[in-house]
Each structure stands twice: as structure tokens, then as C-alpha cells.
Amino acid sequence: MKTLRLFLLSLSGLVFGQNIQSIQLFNPQTNDETPVINPNQQLVLSFDDLTNASEIYRYTLKHYDKNWQEDNLFFTEFAKGSLNALLDKFEYSFNTLQAYTHYKLVFPNEKIQPKISGNFELVVYKDSADKPLFTRRFYIVEDMAAVALNVSRIADAKRPDVNQRVEVKVVSKGGDISANVNSMTLNVMQNNNPNVVANNLKPSATLGSQLLFQQLNLSFPGNNEFYYFDNKNMNMAADMVRATEVKDGVNQTYLHPVWAFPLNYQYQPDVNGAWYYRRNDLGQERNAEREGDYSWVYFSIDSDPVDKEIYVLGGFNNFQPSKDNQMQYDEAGKKYVAKIYLKQGFYNYVLATKEPNGALNFGEVNGNFWQTENLYQGFLYYKPFGRNYDGLMGYGEFRTPVR
Numbered sequence: 001m002k003t004l005r006l007f008l009l010s011l012s013g014l015v016f017g018q019n020i021q022s023i024q025l026f027n028p029q030t031n032d033e034t035p036v037i038n039p040n041q042q043l044v045l046s047f048d049d050l051t052n053a054s055e056i057y058r059y060t061l062k063h064y065d066k067n068w069q070e071d072n073l074f075f076t077e078f079a080k081g082s083l084n085a086l087l088d089k090f091e092y093s094f095n096t097l098q099a100y101t102h103y104k105l106v107f108p109n110e111k112i113q114p115k116i117s118g119n120f121e122l123v124v125y126k127d128s129a130d131k132p133l134f135t136r137r138f139y140i141v142e143d144m145a146a147v148a149l150n151v152s153r154i155a156d157a158k159r160p161d162v163n164q165r166v167e168v169k170v171v172s173k174g175g176d177i178s179a180n181v182n183s184m185t186l187n188v189m190q191n192n193n194p195n196v197v198a199n200n201l202k203p204s205a206t207l208g209s210q211l212l213f214q215q216l217n218l219s220f221p222g223n224n225e226f227y228y229f230d231n232k233n234m235n236m237a238a239d240m241v242r243a244t245e246v247k248d249g250v251n252q253t254y255l256h257p258v259w260a261f262p263l264n265y266q267y268q269p270d271v272n273g274a275w276y277y278r279r280n281d282l283g284q285e286r287n288a289e290r291e292g293d294y295s296w297v298y299f300s301i302d303s304d305p306v307d308k309e310i311y312v313l314g315g316f317n318n319f320q321p322s323k324d325n326q327m328q329y330d331e332a333g334k335k336y337v338a339k340i341y342l343k344q345g346f347y348n349y350v351l352a353t354k355e356p357n358g359a360l361n362f363g364e365v366n367g368n369f370w371q372t373e374n375l376y377q378g379f380l381y382y383k384p385f386g387r388n389y390d391g392l393m394g395y396g397e398f399r400t401p402v403r
Helices: 002-011 178-183
Strands: 020-026 043-049 057-064 079-081 085-087 090-092 101-107 112-114 118-125 134-140 145-153 162-172 184-190 197-201 205-207 210-213 219-221 227-230 241-247 250-255 275-277 294-302 310-313 328-330 335-343 345-354 376-382 391-398
Touching (some): 020 134, 020 335, 043 118, 043 134, 118 391, 134 391, 145 376, 162 184, 310 335, 335 345
Antiparallel strands (some): 020 043, 043 101, 118 134, 162 219, 184 376, 205 210, 241 250
16 A cells, blocks of 8 residues: 555656646547548647646658658658748636646648658657657558458457457559559558557459458457546546546546456447547536646556556557556555546546567457457558658548447
């Protein structure tokens, strides 16, 4: 219990040491956090500065190859405009216990415009792009091919945790693509999670204007539906929130303990790891961008001790484990706990364990089941002879239940 108290005391200072919070790269075309656009569309970046100052930040772009490795392109090869643009649109929070400055950027814009397709990174910084405050990945697709995904149940006695098989069909929108098939590769990602990706897949068959990817090893752990909570109303307990209070001038949100190591699939609707900032006061919807408040959110799971680290992960923290989202064991309560400072709204999250080799396991705590509804995303890259970068030729999704 002493260890737990020390852990919680150390967390109490996090808000003062981490000024940039609630980073969101939002796609207004699809109304979600899937950052894939065509050259004529825009994304919306937003974040909060908890110092409540009026800092002027800068941003720039970087281009990467199909596997997110440096491709060493000069800025002028992949974009036009300013190498370093100002991010100076902000407004102050209103009617919140936590004061902050809310920043917003709509891009591409007149300051910076990408010239090619592929994998991009938005870099936000104050003094030097080599020392970024944060980065976020996004994709620009040329839409030269239709990418259709299908997901089915798979039974594999050797790998029982692999429950869902993905098949992909690519149809060219410009005629026969078989001549360039050697320059094309497919990446498949699950739930916008950069930790769960199958890379560099080659077609298993070519049929004129169609490419088929039907490899038996193109399979993923089914996992289970995401856990969730909704604290859009800070004054009441609902939607997995057990209790709320204001303590020392700071909101506190206590979640119900979640289930662990289930034997059966447990259906519940989710948004595949996404999250949405919202504030609702007794039925009145507020502008969450500047009126959404902050709260310490207490996560817990009833469990005996395990010999692996457990993390609270989701799209809201880019599925990246850190000390900030690691759970600690409470001997007295016989449970794992974590405490994270979050802007109010609706959140999906998962409890992931870390393997000895550093790999994350997203199905150990809440199970792997073929019935789980997941988002699968297919990215078709091509790099024809004479081109020095991986372009993104097509993109497709599968969001419906497995049958």
C-alpha cells in the first residue's frame, strides 16, 4: 500500500510537468481519428497547453517510406510552401477548473501543401524541429486503386490467439496494373494501432486490373471489444464511471473495475480504440474544445499479481506505453490501478501487457475472440522504377462485424 501511495503522489505532479495534452488529429470527412486524406481534403489538429499561456508554436512536415523509415527526401521534394509555419490560432478555456489554451490547425493550407502521396509526419515544436513537442502520423492517398478488405474466422491449432484472417482485393481505377506489380506492396493495420501491422505484403495472385492478397498468414489476434468510459458530465456517475468528486480544486473520475481474463466473448459496441472530447451539463452540450474540463481518471482491474507490466492504452495516447499509463498493483485492494489526467469525453481503451522482448500483447488481459468487431485498414504502396519515394496508391477499410 505504501508503494501505491508513493505512485499516486508522484502522479499528482504530472499535470505541471506535461504542458501539452489532448492531442487530436481529426478527419472531418469521416468524423474520426483515422488520418487518411486525398490531396483535396484537410485534417484538423488540436491540442491544449495547460500553462494557459499564449505561446506561438511552429510546425513542419516530414515524409517517410512505406515502413515509416527515413526516406531522406528534401522538403522541396514532397511539399511546397514554408518549411516552418506558424501555429498561432488559439483560444483560452472557459468555465473550467483546469485553465488551458486550446490550439487548432487545419491543414494542408496555404502555408504548407504536400506535393506527393505517402506517409507523412506532422511535427509541432517551439524552437527547433529537431526537438519536437510532439509528432503525429498521417497519410495522403492518390486514390488510383480501390482496396477492398474482407475478414473471416480462422482456426489455427498452432496459434490459437490468431483469430481473424484478412483478405484484400485491389482493383485498379486506371486499367491493367499487372505490369507494375513488382513495385507494389500492401500494409494492413488494425484499429489505427501502429503496434499491430502486417507490412510489405506481395500479391498472392494477379488478374489483369486486380491484385489479390490471400495469404494464410495475413491474420491478426481478434482481441475483445474495447473497454470504455464516458465522463462528459462530471457531476454524475454513469457509463462505467463509479463516482466523481472535486478534490483540492481538481476533478476526480473513478471508474468501475473492468473484467479480466474472460472465458467468453463479451459483445459491446465500441469505436475501435477512438475517443471524442465532449462536455454535457445536464443535457446541454458545450463546446468541448474550450469548455471541456480535465480530470484525474482512476482505472482499475480486479486481478491477482502477474509477472508482466500492464498499460492503459488507446488512440488517445497513440497506443504508446509509458510510465504515465502503466498500472501498479495494490496489494490491499487486490487490483491493478492507474491514474491518468484526461480531458473529459468518451474514451475507448485496452489493457495491454508487455512481453519480455518489449512487444505488446493486446489480448492477454481481456481475451482473443474471432467474433470481435475490429477496424482493418489496407494501405497499397507503389514505387515504380525511377521514383525515389513510396507513394500511396490506394486505401481501404473493413469496419463491419465478422460473420
